[in-house]
Amino acid sequence: MDLKYLEALAAVAEHGRFSAAARALHTVQSNVSSHVAKLEEELGAVLVDRAVGSLTPEGKVVLARTKRINGEIAAMRADIASMTSHVTGDVSLGIIGTPGRWLLPPFLDELRRQHPDVDAMVVDSTTLALVRLLEGGELDLAVLNAPLEHEELVTTPLFAEEFVVIAPTGHALAALGDREVSFAELEQHELLLGPPGSVMRMQIDTAAARHRVTLRTLAQLDGIRLTATLAFQGYGPAIVPITSIPVWTDRGDWSVLTVTGLPPRQVALAIRRRGMLSAPAAAARDILRSVMRSVARRIPGVTAS
Incomplete structure (x- = not known):
């Protein structure tokens, strides 16, 4: 399966029309149409409803897998770059609101100090929304409420608070x-x-x-x-x-x-069960745990796990 086929499907899903997807990919519409058609032929299913420009249920399943594949490719590039020099690349972190206010500043400062070439993207949302983003491959890590029972995710305790x-x-x-x-x-x-x-x-x-x-x-x-x-x-x-x-x-x-x-309320750090963390995500995970242990000592009612 050619990765260009998956890239074309993702572009159609994001932009809603084949012509708009082609402009986003800097190619012509016929190429996008051809790539999607070949992907449909290979999978034996219609992935795009041409009448409305939206994905079919089968297309949405393929898109979810495509996001994970793209995430693994980005992680692979970051891993190789980190092995040949220092840690570099992107990490996406989700965090529920209240811990974000006091945990993010020292975490981001320490991440910048240890790994200045790692770019962090932070999403502030509810546990339910973060779970969906994490399982879909749009986040590398998530700080959320525990306990969490999910086949695709694994959690480790981070802290407890009254x-x-x-x-x-x-x-x-x-x-x-x-x-x-x-x-x-x-x-x-x-x-x-x-x-x-x-x-x-x-x-x-x-x-x-x-x-x-x-x-x-x-x-x-x-x-x-x-x-x-x-x-x-x-x-x-x-x-x-x-x-x-x-x-x-x-x-x-x-x-x-x-x-x-x-x-007490339990808060955990969640990652996907399958696949490996990229080097930037692994670095962010380790720094987050270290910072949590340090910060918890200064906040009444909070205990690091």
């Missing part, structure tokens, strides 16, 4: 002061929580169920920073990781309570 309740001044929970609060007490109030099915929400609900409590929601928000911000602004109390409270934030009109019997 959960807290942010209670706006004026709310009944804030009147309790900065102390531990039980699930039985939380059951009496509506809370800002993550969406059902998210890793963090399942962890909180599981702990509540062990205390025979079902928490009530004021709103379900897919974003820790958004959840914390609404609590800071007085909309309602929220259960969030402790580092969602920025270190530069002056103590405002809210209280912070810990929850009795709620285990």
Whole structure:
């Protein structure tokens, strides 16, 4: 199978038309059409719906594999370059929002210091979105919520951090002061929580169920920073990781309570199970772990794994 065939299919998927794909590849439309047709003949399936210019279900499967193949080719080039000189190339890292705020600055500084010719691209998103990007080959590494059960991905623990309740001044929970609060007490109030099915929400609900409590929601928000911000602004109390409270934030009109019997949030580093990390990605992985061990000592409520 010629790699040009896969390149043509990827260009059609990105640009939607054969003519636009040809311009992107700096060739003529007939070449793109011929390459896609030969790929379809070789695989025995229609990959592009010519009427609308979009991929068929079979085409989407081939495109997913194409992204992985392209990633392996880029990694191979980076590996060879690194063996003949120093580490050079690109690395793409995904990270969930709250750790990104305090982990990325020292990580990027150390990566630049040790490997100045490695270019890092960072994606800030939710665990679910990062899993999709990682399994599709668009990311090399991802820092995300754990535990994660996925056939294509493998995770290693990175750190754990305490959960807290942010209670706006004026709310009944804030009147309790900065102390531990039980699930039985939380059951009496509506809370800002993550969406059902998210890793963090399942962890909180599981702990509540062990205390025979079902928490009530004021709103379900897919974003820790958004959840914390609404609590800071007085909309309602929220259960969030402790580092969602920025270190530069002056103590405002809210209280912070810990929850009795709620285990810490677990965060892990995920990579694809198949294939090898490129030299830049392996370097980034090692630096990320080293930086995490150093930074965790300075952040209350965070423990490096």
